[in-house]
Amino acid sequence: MKRIILAFACVLLMASAAVAASPKDTFVFESYGTVRTLDPACAYDVVSHQRIMNIYESLIFFDGSATDKFAPVLATEVPSVENGGIRDEGKTYEFKIRKGVKFHNGNDLTAEDVAYSLKRHMVVDQEGGPMWMMLEAVAGVSSTRKDGKIIDGIFETIDKSIDVKGDSVIIHLPKPFPPLLAVLAYSYGGVILDKEWTMANGGWDGTVKNAAKYNGPAFGAEPLQKIANGTGPYKMVKWAPSNEFIFQRSDNYWGEKPQLNTAIIRYNKEWSSRKLALQNGDADRVTVDAQYLTEVQDMDNIKLFSVPQLSVTGAMFCQKINPEANPNIGSGKLDGEGIPSDFFADINVRKAFLHAFDRQMYIEDVWNNNVTIPTTPNAKGLPYSKEEPVYEYDLEKAAECMKKAWGGKVWEKGFKMVITHNTGNAQREAAALMIAENIMSLNPKFQIEVRNVDWKDYNVAYRKFQYPLFIIGWGADYPDPDNFLTTFMASTGVYGKYMGYKNEEVDKLARYARFEIDPEKRRDAYYRMQDLWYEDAPGVILYQKVDHFAYRSNIDGFIPHPMLDHEWENLKLLKKN
């Protein structure tokens, strides 16, 4: 019996030893992101985006690391005013479609497929999906529905906005929309499908009459949720959710043949396990969170890239706090036991908080110098990013501002309030604690409690104006100042409105710059908005996210891009030596 057990153990050991190191023509990437859907009309997360963009292709893609320059993919050239591809003062875009491109199922790519795909994504427009970008450009609305009902004539508008003319596809816009190319370069609207295949698999039948039937599917009911057929360099072999996703090189890819035959993206939530997989060569790349960076820096045979992302986190002052049964503002009055709902409407209070944030210490102690802090929400790497002055860390100045605030009543009476951050985010917690402690050091009558809140609850509460100061991040939907400055500053912006911040000039500039095609006029408008960020001090920018890409040293070909975060991998560029 003992011999049998011993022999079995030896066989297991041999089986285990034979496992080591990923195969030579295979790339193994271990990460913890999960895919929600493969339907390009509905995918609105970076993990799904990565899978989709290696299987499907768009008309254009980012050129190298640039955010404002594009390279043609399924289009033969990037439309511009110079080549006549953009005309009618920015209201018409013409894309000439590449010939000789085949889908994975062998069907040829046609201009008809392109027009169908662009329309189909907007027709589908899942609740909470990414199609608001294309819809805003093409139809001037952010959804095909209003109050749960389909907007009259919306499908006709979508249908008329995209034409096929010979081998070209023409997009007609009601107004110029300069970020259009940036939107089309990502998977949030620009992915091209095989019309015949999509229709055969239950996708939109291409008619306006029946469009409503395909509109707003429930989560999981989208027909392309788990199947894929693109023109991209890789096809999907297997998707076992939260286990592994396997790509295989497509034999009929029109472009340069990628070196790697196969790629496995494996779910692995535990850092120690990921790290050991990288160390032992079982993984060619793993996702590294900021807190583990030093562990990877000490490892041999590893290439590490730290890439600042178009993702900004800030502490936002709410100037219209909800006073109803709100435990975060104490008594709701400036009586030393709470704060009034418009506490932050006084710019002196805001400036005091800004002076209480020690940027240098935050960079060094919290981030180990592995972070950048932009001066405005227009992150570094975006067009028209401008370096503004900052309210330097100075507690004396903070005290001066507090003495002026509310006619001296703040200093005299003191206040109590709560700063919240989402649970599990150490960097946000550190920022909240730093601000709270520095403000409390100004006057013993100032009392701030820092609390953590589960992310899902946080997301609900700040939208109900319950937090006097909410700490939140924003990642780019498309690399354009419109997606950041409007979000943070306009009174209708996703965060601007929950900050209760309203400046007529800002709103006017945001509306104007979004549709302005003259780059210089756009630049001036966005520069002015950034000046106003400094002048009005509506929030504290805490950091710009930096993602870390750790590869085995025998992997080449990675091109960093600020739009493409740590879940991204452009498989066709990779080479394994």
Next chain:
Amino acid sequence: MTAYIIRRLLFLVFVLFGVSILIFGLLSTFSPERRAAAYVTTPKQAENIPLIIQKYGLDKPFYVQYGKWVEQVADGNLGWSLVAARPVAQAFWNYFPTTLELNLFASPLVIIVGIWLGTMSGVHRDSFFDHSTRIAAIVGWSLPTFLFALILLMVFYGYLDMFSPGILSSDLSLWVANNPDKFVRYTGMYSIDGLLNGRLDITLNALSHLVLPVVTQVIVVVALLMRVMRSGMIEEMNKDYVITAKAKGADFKTIYKKHAKKNALIPVITVAGQLVALSMEGSIAVEVVFNRQGMGWWLAESATQLDMPVLMSVCMFVGLVFVTSNLIIDIMYAYVDPRIRLH
């Protein structure tokens, strides 16, 4: 006996109804916004929370929402799992085999090793063996599973480069994915499917991936069973019938193997049954550290993200497992102790 089993199985319907009401009620205490937030991944999407509430009727009264859920389940639709990105029923068959495979190897080992160690400890009370196993049991029971799993991972995979985490090695996983016609997933468990498909290499590879998770599971769980068995043995060994047997000069091995051990098994069956039932929920620590996403991972992620259809279905499944395991335990009582009769 048959009437008893049928009665108990009928009782199951009421248990499941009770569990569903309880879980649905608990989940309904979360605000509609909080439940809608489960569908949201970005702040921009959060803007659609009111529309999501409307679409899925999350603001409707409890009985309306529960009625809708019952109606769906009656139609065979358990809902959509956001966490698994699959219908709940399909996702269940993705995750359950992983958990079952681990327990298929771990549970018999837990029971055999636990009973053996407990018996030996009880019989040789206060010996060196007894003290050693008791200390090991205390350490095993007190050690956080997560930490113990990590230690094993670091030592075996980190330093010795053996027993890598995961379910199957990359090359074999690729082969299986590329050859669906040559490798049929009969059970979803590679160790079994390898045998059924005549691929011993896949079975051995899958088993090599199971070594560390199984060792972790056994060491952490065996302690309780061992302690119960030991106590039972000590109690039985001091009873009059054992003393009489000893006085009559019966063989010591016969006394504890044939008489005392059988009697000491009653509480062990209860504990073992509960442990096996509990293990069907999966172990989040083992699954995360050894990268084997099963029921434990799925349930934990679903609870974190408030994936209601999953929580409902998995809790019902757990209820089903516990009722069934209790029934099996009762039947085993009758087998082990002829004095017990099931009516």
